[in-house]
Amino acid sequence: MSASSKGQNRVVVYPDWCKGCGICIAFCPKHVLAAGPDGKARVVAEDACVNCGFCEPHCPDFAIVVTPRAANGRNGRANGNGAPAAGQDAPESPEQPQQPAPKEPDKEEHP
Amino acid sequence: MSQVRKKRREAFLLGNEAVVEGALAAGCSFYAGYPITPSTEIMETMAKRLPQLSDGVFLQMEDEIASMGAVIGASLAGRKAMTATSGPGFSLMQEQIGYAAMTETPLVLVNVMRGGTSTGLPTSPGQGDVQQARWGAHGDHPILVLAASDVPECLEMTVTAFNFAEKYRTPVILLLDEITAHTREKISLPEPGDFEIFSRLVPTMPPEWYKPYEETLRGVPPMPPIGKGYRFHVTGLTHDLQGFPTSRPEEVKALVERQFRKIDRFFHDVQLVEHVATDDAEVLVVAYGCVARSARLAVRQAREAGAKAGLLILKTLFPFPRIHVEKLMRACRLVVVPELNVGQISREVKRVNEGHTTVRTINRVDGLIITPSQILKEIS
């Protein structure tokens, strides 16, 4: 899955909510994120994202959204069993939380 | 008289047991407590009675702090809830009393006062918790403190305590003493309709319009039970109208002022006293709790001996019924305040005196009661 979903994902960091803790940067297996001049995370290699499912739930400030682009028959849901990246970084992920279908992938509501 | 009225149910009850009758008559369905002399009979009676109600809950908690916590939780969930305790347990409860006052959670706390500080005199009467009842929780907070002096009054004042708690969204402390709690008297049991029962106002507006701590005409915002669609935040931090923490001076000030105002505006409703021969009194006794019984006899004996003595029994201790005391003070040459402490309500009496008259105190802290003859000696 990692190879096939490469280049299929859109990664957005809300600068207002990011506190620059660096967790997403340190653990991203594909180095999609890097620290900007303000210390906050920013997207530097979006095409490399495999949607491993690490950064979004690990962001303590709900500041990252990873959205699969125009998913055709693929909802982009992180697959903890298949992706080597997920296997490496979240070794104890026996079950996925049930999640609703993604909606309006390109529109980020920022409250 | 064609029809004989249905005979009222009567019972020979302890003051503590009468508290339970009053609580149940007022609609109490939740009790959480911790055993402590001399209040334990309230808990034991509740343990038998509450499970018999369709929704009654009785809990024995691990300590008095937990008891108050459970009572607060139950009240937030919409129940009329109470606890009872004595001296040391009352000290432990202070933290949660403050929380209930800050969050404006209705509840009733019966404190059966025993003698002495610390473990003191567990089986003797005292009235040493009076100022603690008013000021025990830290910080400025409004509170209602009531007292009862005999068994029927234990019942009535418990009903009153629940009504006040619900009406004003406040913790109400009912102070008894070991003598009143452990005296057994014949009383008639309440029938439905005997008392006017007040239940808290609940919001009727749509949830999105609801502000849990909004200023209202009475100063008492309506309070929905948890789980009915009004998802609001309850916090012991100073909070804004929505219930969320704030430290903005104008919001903090408005909150504290409203909390006091909701009681201050209704002194006429909450300040309860009983007058005994005060109309033409020249010598006035101000008493509460078991001491009021001794005072009643002393005043009668003084009257029989020709002295113009009167008695003002305080059923509300705080907010101190200043207006009632002050009015009588102006007409009396002497005011006597007998108490089972070193002088706690007498501080209030002296505070409102402002040179109108002479105030004398009778204090007893040896674990024994103030006798009628002790009072009689002072007033004749």
Place this chain on the structure above:
Amino acid sequence: MAEVTQLIHQYLRHNKKFPLVFCPGCGHGIVLGSLVRGVHALGLDKDDVVVVAGIGCSGRIAAYVDFNTVHATHGRALTIATGIKMANPELTVIAVMGDGDAFSIGGNHLIHAARRNIGVTALVLNNFIYGMTGGQCSSTTPEGAYSHTSPMGQLEAAFDIVELTRAAGAAGVSRGTVFHVKALDGLVADALTRPGFNLVEALTPCFTQYGRGNGFKNAVEMFKWLKERAVPLEAYEKLEDKSGRIPIGTFVRRDVPGLEARYAAMREKLREMKGGAA
């Protein structure tokens, strides 16, 4: 994964100030996410969920979530939660506490809540330190760790939360970490569905007050530490050298009805007896 963040937004109070009040790298926000996903996974109505939080950094969680929320006094969250659950057993009651809150000042309430098996989910955010008051040692601070009140290293032993609550009689005890967030999601959701008292201990790093004083360079290092030290229970049991390792997973899972259910049954029985007598 976009749904993760979108989902969170459905459950946050948007009139509250964001970003969250927590320090950069604090794991509390991650636990907050697990809590929301747990509630969502079970399809619970927001109106039927009550979050009672204590005092401390973890207590701030209550204000952010759009449930019925109570920010209790320090250590007393479980007492209020007990009152709410007994008064209305239909509600799903979650007590969110910190380590100082749950195990120190609230330790007595914790063991008794476990003993009486009240149907409350206790979610304890254990960061080994009193964070809000500025970094004093707590009853879970590891031996030897530095804090403002253990400047020469903590002399006292730390509580083993799992053994403590197991011995006290809890129906469920589990431990997760904010690094192993998917597993934590599962533990929270499981605890929410089960009867009786279920405790989930979530290890969450506090870099500001604990990490800095104990040799961690940044919050990321603390997450790495969790990643290395925490081992799933099954694997942990097979380890020859267990020193320095922390087992995670579910430790206790007993099917015992909650106190509220047993109480209702007692009332019912009383009524039947009364009905029979009459």
